[in-house]
Amino acid sequence: MDFQLPDPVIPDHVPADLVRPFPYMFGTTTAADPFNEWAPAVHQGPPIFYAPHAYPGATPAWIVRRVEDLRQVYMDTDTFSSKDFSPYSKMIGDTWTNLPVEIDPPHHGKYRAFINPLFTPSAMAKLEGRIRSYAIEYIEGFRESGSCEFMADFAFEFPIKVFLELMDFPLSNTAQFLEWETGLLHEMDMAKMAQATRNVVGFLREQITERRRNPRDDIISYALGVEIEGRKLTEDELVGFAFNLFIGGLDTVSTNMGLQFLHLARNPEHQTYLKENPQHIQHAIDEMMRAYAAVTTFRTCTRETELGGVRMMPGDKVAMSTTLAGRDPEAFPDPGAVRFDRNPRHVSFGFGPHMCVGMHLARREMRIAIEEFVQRIPQFGVAPGHRIEYHLGMIQPVTLPLVW
Numbered sequence: 001m002d003f004q005l006p007d008p009v010i011p012d013h014v015p016a017d018l019v020r021p022f023p024y025m026f027g028t029t030t031a032a033d034p035f036n037e038w039a040p041a042v043h044q045g046p047p048i049f050y051a052p053h054a055y056p057g058a059t060p061a062w063i064v065r066r067v068e069d070l071r072q073v074y075m076d077t078d079t080f081s082s083k084d085f086s087p088y089s090k091m092i093g094d095t096w097t098n099l100p101v102e103i104d105p106p107h108h109g110k111y112r113a114f115i116n117p118l119f120t121p122s123a124m125a126k127l128e129g130r131i132r133s134y135a136i137e138y139i140e141g142f143r144e145s146g147s148c149e150f151m152a153d154f155a156f157e158f159p160i161k162v163f164l165e166l167m168d169f170p171l172s173n174t175a176q177f178l179e180w181e182t183g184l185l186h187e188m189d190m191a192k193m194a195q196a197t198r199n200v201v202g203f204l205r206e207q208i209t210e211r212r213r214n215p216r217d218d219i220i221s222y223a224l225g226v227e228i229e230g231r232k233l234t235e236d237e238l239v240g241f242a243f244n245l246f247i248g249g250l251d252t253v254s255t256n257m258g259l260q261f262l263h264l265a266r267n268p269e270h271q272t273y274l275k276e277n278p279q280h281i282q283h284a285i286d287e288m289m290r291a292y293a294a295v296t297t298f299r300t301c302t303r304e305t306e307l308g309g310v311r312m313m314p315g316d317k318v319a320m321s322t323t324l325a326g327r328d329p330e331a332f333p334d335p336g337a338v339r340f341d342r343n344p345r346h347v348s349f350g351f352g353p354h355m356c357v358g359m360h361l362a363r364r365e366m367r368i369a370i371e372e373f374v375q376r377i378p379q380f381g382v383a384p385g386h387r388i389e390y391h392l393g394m395i396q397p398v399t400l401p402l403v404w
Helices: 034-042 067-075 107-119 121-125 128-145 150-155 157-167 171-185 190-213 219-225 235-266 268-276 278-291 322-326 359-376
Strands: 048-055 059-064 147-149 296-301 305-307 310-312 317-321 401-403
Touching (some): 048 317, 059 067, 067 305, 121 359, 128 150, 150 235, 235 278, 268 359
Antiparallel strands (some): 048 059
């Protein structure tokens, strides 16, 4: 790591015995197992503790490890605000906000009302054939070679292609998007994060301007035609909406696919089970999303409050680690065991008013990927001798070479 960690700044209201290191440090990588090694160790500590380097940019945040407490934070939007939970807009001196995820109720509802119709199960069902054809195209491209680097050859490009179609962006943008995405989500150096943010925002502003001149049948054109309380969306609202789709539509699906296929590669009996029982693939995905939850979002405390016996003050950041939630032994007995019949009530898509708006698309992409892969590819495993390394922040295999 060539980034120097800042000296920790611990506020006076934080008890010294609650200051603890947090291994999931945004922008770093590890060859340790973040799920089976780190999560059980964190769950042996206090339910809520204060980590000096948890927020992007290596600044402090409270860590809430139990599902029960996380759900309380998700639902109490007055005390725990989503506003500015990501650093991107402020980092480059802009005034837009990730929309709708960084908008608190009651205003949040009016934005969700225009976004929800875009991502309903029935709207996503219309994409089934196209999504499947993309999956088949990629799988058939490497099937006969007997190997692939799953992240580069499938996990990144497959969902990006679906996203590019929804947004009507040029397919030639795939490699550029991947580079920007890495800067946004896997970089600790704030200068590099800021540059990636400028690049993405600049591109999105160009696309918004172009759609104003020449509307199309795509999501940005739809947003340009929407009215909220009798007015059109502002430029800031359009940028925040498009930026949120950029992050949510690309990396989260790739990340989950990487972790799910790593599990399948290490557990050939689960490959066989899903090949013979494709009707259970969706249950399997839910269980793997619990066991290998990858996303941490943040809230900001708006007023003095107490959570789980811990006093929090205005301005305190609170980390919403779905990774820890998915391995909470109080919510999921024997959390390290992956059981496809568990049918867990996980929080990997969030909880409450901020439940992920794109979850139906994500589920469909993940299901189709597994359906087509296990039917078309013989039993596969991780390439012999390869040691898995993970990006942290958004937990994701750096590379995943598969062989069959």
